[in-house]
Amino acid sequence: MADKRSVGILIFPEVEVLDFCGPFEVFASARAVGGTDRFFDVKIVAETDEIVSCRGGLLVKPHVDFENTPNFDVIVVPGGAGTRVAKDNPAVLDWIRAQNETTEITTSVCTGALLLAAAGLIDDQPVTTHWDAFDELWGHYPHLQLKSDQRVIDNGHIVTSAGVSAGIDMALAMVERLLGRTLAEQTARGMEYEWAG
Amino acid sequence: MADKRSVGILIFPEVEVLDFCGPFEVFASARAVGGTDRFFDVKIVAETDEIVSCRGGLLVKPHVDFENTPNFDVIVVPGGAGTRVAKDNPAVLDWIRAQNETTEITTSVCTGALLLAAAGLIDDQPVTTHWDAFDELWGHYPHLQLKSDQRVIDNGHIVTSAGVSAGIDMALAMVERLLGRTLAEQTARGMEYEWAG
Numbered sequence: 001m002a003d004k005r006s007v008g009i010l011i012f013p014e015v016e017v018l019d020f021c022g023p024f025e026v027f028a029s030a031r032a033v034g035g036t037d038r039f040f041d042v043k044i045v046a047e048t049d050e051i052v053s054c055r056g057g058l059l060v061k062p063h064v065d066f067e068n069t070p071n072f073d074v075i076v077v078p079g080g081a082g083t084r085v086a087k088d089n090p091a092v093l094d095w096i097r098a099q100n101e102t103t104e105i106t107t108s109v110c111t112g113a114l115l116l117a118a119a120g121l122i123d124d125q126p127v128t129t130h131w132d133a134f135d136e137l138w139g140h141y142p143h144l145q146l147k148s149d150q151r152v153i154d155n156g157h158i159v160t161s162a163g164v165s166a167g168i169d170m171a172l173a174m175v176e177r178l179l180g181r182t183l184a185e186q187t188a189r190g191m192e193y194e195w196a197g
Numbered sequence: 198m199a200d201k202r203s204v205g206i207l208i209f210p211e212v213e214v215l216d217f218c219g220p221f222e223v224f225a226s227a228r229a230v231g232g233t234d235r236f237f238d239v240k241i242v243a244e245t246d247e248i249v250s251c252r253g254g255l256l257v258k259p260h261v262d263f264e265n266t267p268n269f270d271v272i273v274v275p276g277g278a279g280t281r282v283a284k285d286n287p288a289v290l291d292w293i294r295a296q297n298e299t300t301e302i303t304t305s306v307c308t309g310a311l312l313l314a315a316a317g318l319i320d321d322q323p324v325t326t327h328w329d330a331f332d333e334l335w336g337h338y339p340h341l342q343l344k345s346d347q348r349v350i351d352n353g354h355i356v357t358s359a360g361v362s363a364g365i366d367m368a369l370a371m372v373e374r375l376l377g378r379t380l381a382e383q384t385a386r387g388m389e390y391e392w393a394g
Contacts (some may be wrong), residue, residue: 017225018297018388021214024253028252029252055225056226056239056337058221058257059257128299163389165365181338191360192328192360193364194391
């Protein structure tokens with residue numbers, strides 16, 4: 001498992017549950033056929049190590065806080081109602097920017113794109129977000145090229161995805177890019193997910 | 198919101214993350230158009246109130262322990278590697294049986310069906326589970342009528358679903374049954390989930 005990668009999934013108060021649990025499931029369950037070795041080491045990251053109350057009230061204890069995070073190979077920036085507060089939190093934006101300097105891939109799900117934009121990481125390349133947040137993103141960042149016809153937009157270093165469940169498709173697309181189509185299909189099949197990717 | 202229902206989602210060590218987070222997302226996000234009132238009050242339940250380490254290491258703090266749970270209208274019994282230990286835990290099986298006496302609907306996702314069978318709640322009616330667990334379930338309970346051609350099997354009081362992501366379809370089907378097709382479709386659209394139900 002020489003190519004084992006680290007994945008850091010950001011959470012914050014009122015983060016949407018499936019936005020981060022979908023990619024968590026994909027990255028944590030990707031493993032070789034018949035084996036138990038994982039291809040990704042997945043950690044949940046938050047500003048502090050205190051329990052975070054997610055949208056709907058799910059209580060999640062982060063693995064690491066911002067001060068103690070390593071440089072992740074992949075980061076996932078999810079969305080949800082809480083992004084409207086998180087986008088004005090310098091600690092969150094600084095963490096995203098600092099990670100992005102060394103990540104292989106920086107991803108967003110849903111209104112996580114708002115955080116990437118607030119951190120200055122997306123500018124005039126094609127991106128996407130939740131269908132119901134297009135006007136809001138354009139309101140803040142009118143130069144964004146928001147696309148509504150794809151669930152995942154892969155610009156190489158930056159990958160954005162549409163709302164909530166589209167984070168599953170995004171993570172599967174990353175498994176495909178990093179480890180091949182066969183493993184991505186196998187991961188989808190293990191989740192019984194009807195992947196159109 | 199006179200018809201607000203309570204949903205209790207069981208977790209245990211090594212529970213599969215999407216098995217319970219998928220239904221959590223559906224039930225917690227079902228709300229009236231343009232409104233913020235929720236139709237379901239969703240709680241995570243475990244044997245004790247200590248943090249549970251789920252499959253892949255996600256750390257979740259339960260809202261209530263077995264001793265302090267009310268009688269839920271709907272329970273969700275998820276699956277995952279941890280069901281092989283949970284099925285021999287009398288506290289888990291007693292909790293499921295006691296809840297089932299007063300639930301409107303008792304559901305399982307994935308190998309959660311193994312727990313319903315161990316609790317004596319499913320016998321010879323049609324049920325389903327993860328495709329990779331059919332032989333295991335038949336090995337323990339040869340009388341089960343396991344069906345591989347449906348993601349959700351609704352027997353009224355008992356509803357079982359196929360693996361992992363099929364829990365999303367199951368929860369949407371319950372929203373449809375309890376609150377109507379329009380609200381279920383709207384919930385799926387809010388999650389950008391391509392629901393085939």
